[in-house]
Amino acid sequence: MLLKTVFVRLLTTAITLFGVAVVVFTLVRVAPGNPISMMLPPGATEEDIAALTALYGFDKSLPHQFMIWIGGVIQGDFGTSITLRQPVDELVLGRLPATLELSLMALLIALALGGLVAVIGARKRSTGTEVGLDLTSGAVLSIPDFLWGLIFVLLFGVLWPVLSISGRVDPRLDIDFTTNFYFFEGLLRGRWDVVSSTFSHMLMPAMSLALPLAAMIAQLLKQNLKEVLNQDYTTLARVRGFSETSVILREALQNAALPTLALVGVQFTFLIGGTVIVERLFAYEGLGNMAIDAVINRDLPLIQGIVLLFAALFTVINLLVDLSYTFLNPRLRNG
Amino acid sequence: MNNLHAKTLDIINLNVTLPNGHRLLRDVSLSLDPGEVRALVGESGAGKSMIGKAVLGILPTGISISQGEILLEGTHLNALTPATRRKTIAQTSALIPQDPLTALNPVRKIGPQITDPLTRIHGWTKARALARTRELLDRVHIRNPDRVLNSYPHELSGGMRQRILIAAAFAPSPRLIVADEPTTALDVTVQKEILRLIRELQRETGTGVLFVTHDMGVVAKISQKVTVLFGGRVVEDAPTHRIFENPEHAYTRALIAATPTPNASTEPFRPVPPALIAELHREIQADDDRFSKRAHR
Numbered sequence: 262m263l264l265k266t267v268f269v270r271l272l273t274t275a276i277t278l279f280g281v282a283v284v285v286f287t288l289v290r291v292a293p294g295n296p297i298s299m300m301l302p303p304g305a306t307e308e309d310i311a312a313l314t315a316l317y318g319f320d321k322s323l324p325h326q327f328m329i330w331i332g333g334v335i336q337g338d339f340g341t342s343i344t345l346r347q348p349v350d351e352l353v354l355g356r357l358p359a360t361l362e363l364s365l366m367a368l369l370i371a372l373a374l375g376g377l378v379a380v381i382g383a384r385k386r387s388t389g390t391e392v393g394l395d396l397t398s399g400a401v402l403s404i405p406d407f408l409w410g411l412i413f414v415l416l417f418g419v420l421w422p423v424l425s426i427s428g429r430v431d432p433r434l435d436i437d438f439t440t441n442f443y444f445f446e447g448l449l450r451g452r453w454d455v456v457s458s459t460f461s462h463m464l465m466p467a468m469s470l471a472l473p474l475a476a477m478i479a480q481l482l483k484q485n486l487k488e489v490l491n492q493d494y495t496t497l498a499r500v501r502g503f504s505e506t507s508v509i510l511r512e513a514l515q516n517a518a519l520p521t522l523a524l525v526g527v528q529f530t531f532l533i534g535g536t537v538i539v540e541r542l543f544a545y546e547g548l549g550n551m552a553i554d555a556v557i558n559r560d561l562p563l564i565q566g567i568v569l570l571f572a573a574l575f576t577v578i579n580l581l582v583d584l585s586y587t588f589l590n591p592r593l594r595n596g
Numbered sequence: 597m598n599n600l601h602a603k604t605l606d607i608i609n610l611n612v613t614l615p616n617g618h619r620l621l622r623d624v625s626l627s628l629d630p631g632e633v634r635a636l637v638g639e640s641g642a643g644k645s646m647i648g649k650a651v652l653g654i655l656p657t658g659i660s661i662s663q664g665e666i667l668l669e670g671t672h673l674n675a676l677t678p679a680t681r682r683k684t685i686a687q688t689s690a691l692i693p694q695d696p697l698t699a700l701n702p703v704r705k706i707g708p709q710i711t712d713p714l715t716r717i718h719g720w721t722k723a724r725a726l727a728r729t730r731e732l733l734d735r736v737h738i739r740n741p742d743r744v745l746n747s748y749p750h751e752l753s754g755g756m757r758q759r760i761l762i763a764a765a766f767a768p769s770p771r772l773i774v775a776d777e778p779t780t781a782l783d784v785t786v787q788k789e790i791l792r793l794i795r796e797l798q799r800e801t802g803t804g805v806l807f808v809t810h811d812m813g814v815v816a817k818i819s820q821k822v823t824v825l826f827g828g829r830v831v832e833d834a835p836t837h838r839i840f841e842n843p844e845h846a847y848t849r850a851l852i853a854a855t856p857t858p859n860a861s862t863e864p865f866r867p868v869p870p871a872l873i874a875e876l877h878r879e880i881q882a883d884d885d886r887f888s889k890r891a892h893r
């Protein structure tokens with residue numbers, strides 16, 4: 262049973278990733294703009310162009326090019342970046358930790374903030390407080406992440422400059438870490454200078470990404486909490502003497518979290534998509550920022566590598582959501 | 597504050613109202629002596645559950661007590677702050693709910709669902725709470741308490757869950773239990789067993805019980821007193837034997853007549869006559885008119 266589930270899962274993941282590979286490979290080649298002409302100085306000879314085109318394999322037919330590329334990918338060779346002249350997998354995996362740290366920080370903020378607002382809203386249901394919180398989260402939700410980014414830059418970068426608005430970490434710091442997870446490794450090593458510097462750089466982009474998701478969580482979780490709070494077992498808990506707050510936290514929250522979780526999973530992948538623009542805005546050295554450079558420079562192997570990695574990341578997130586669903590719901594645990 | 601000689605429950609002229617002023621309970625009065633079982637009967641929508649909810653402080657949002665008094669062991673509930681009222685109710689009362697399938701938290705194990713109130717509200721030690729829980733599980737004929745305490749609700753049958761809820765209700769030795777149609781949602785085969793368990797535990801512990809039911813057959817078996825309700829109004833209040841031997845009100849007689857008997861197949865089913873229902877609705881209307889005059893004076 263479990264084995265079959267795992268097998269089906271792996272198979273669908275492989276099919277999905279293959280589909281993504283086909284689509285991105287085709288799209289970047291159909292889109293206007295020639296990578297070779299971008300690499301050469303003006304006035305390059307026909308021979309130079311032909312030589313470079315052959316070097317990167319662009320003279321072959323599309324299906325042939327695809328076979329070469331996908332063959333390499335299966336063996337772990339994602340090709341070489343045209344602009345950076347380095348293996349794509351090294352470049353991409355080097356940047357992934359930055360984006361992961363940023364996304365996880367944003368998710369954490371969204372869960373904490375959204376959860377808190379939902380619990381307060383449910384506690385104060387049918388009062389002015391609930392209406393006020395609803396209106397606020399509605400307003401927050403109507404502003405997209407990159408606009409939040411601009412607002413934060415204006416507020417805490419310009420008007421009251423307390424936070425760093427550019428980069429990932431203070432470049433003067435000496436960081437000789439084994440991984441590029443500066444924040445997490447800094448925590449483990451007790452390098453508080455690195456932790457505080459990455460945190461101060463991460464806070465604004467993370468908040469920008471988190472706010473819309475926090476508002477969404479606040480609305481949906483509160484709705485689910487209100488439904489659960491009409492259930493007989495919560496009524497029984499009140500009869501037994503538990504306060505409304507402890508009924509919400511002890512009896513209702515886990516039940517209400519279940520339907521909220523599905524949405525959080527989907528929205529988290531959107532959030533990661535949002536890092537592309539938000540990282541650019543804050544010059545944060547992550548995957549998203551690199552993706553924009555790759556697109557501008559028509560760096561086809563790099564674009565393909567980044568898109569594939571994002572796709573793989575999304576399937577992993579979906580898997581984690583399903584796992585936590587099983588963890589939270591005892592009815593799914595043994596069956 | 598608790599008066600030893602007080603009634604377990606005293607409800608005086610209770611009116612429960614929707615936000616638009618519509619009354620769901622109309623001047624309901626009833627009382628319960630210690631160790632007594634009082635049945636609340638009447639057809640669906642008569643207000644039986646509403647009485648229990650008012651007593652236990654769990655009226656749905658928007659529905660409120662507009663007039664009247666509820667005394668639990670001599671304590672005026674209306675006079676208390678919400679937090680004290682909640683504690684007073686929890687210390688003296690318990691609920692056996694109608695539907696055991698929805699009355700247990702699906703994501704929590706059975707054990708803590710029974711012991712948590714004992715330790716966190718009644719201030720017992722863990723060991724005492726667990727010992728008491730085992731004692732009661734044994735009392736309701738649950739043979740493998742350890743497995744049950746470690747189970748999630750979905751792993752147990754409806755009858756099993758209702759026995760657990762009965763054990764949970766009796767565990768803190770309450771003075772009052774509201775049992776709201778505790779067998780209606782169950783298989784006919786388990787209904788008798790559940791009823792017998794409640795009656796036995798009630799006798800052993802001397803707990804007062806408000807027993808909500810629409811089944812006159814159950815009334816005869818379990819209660820000493822009966823309150824007959826229609827449209828949120830008390831139609832008749834009498835000792836159980838008098839209700840059956842010498843019912844005063846035509847509606848009570850009709851309810852008894854409408855009860856299927858063991859030889860139901862041979863006797864025709866006799867529903868409450870529509871003319872009687874219409875008469876009762878006219879009485880309620882007149883009652884409401886008097887009530888609104890009283891309110892406007």
Ligand SMILES: Nc1ncnc2c1ncn2[C@@H]1O[C@H](COP(=O)(O)OP(=O)(O)O)[C@@H](O)[C@H]1O
Pocket residue numbers: 614620638639640641642643644645646647656659
């Ligand atoms: N949450 C609610 N909102 C509005 N009306 C309600 C609500 N719950 C019950 N009522 C109404 O109150 C009356 C009494 O209900 P109830 O006490 O549940 O009846 P029963 O005697 O069947 O237990 C019914 O007319 C019902 O429609």
Ligand SMILES: [Mg+2]
Pocket residue numbers: 644645646
């Ligand atoms: Mg009812």
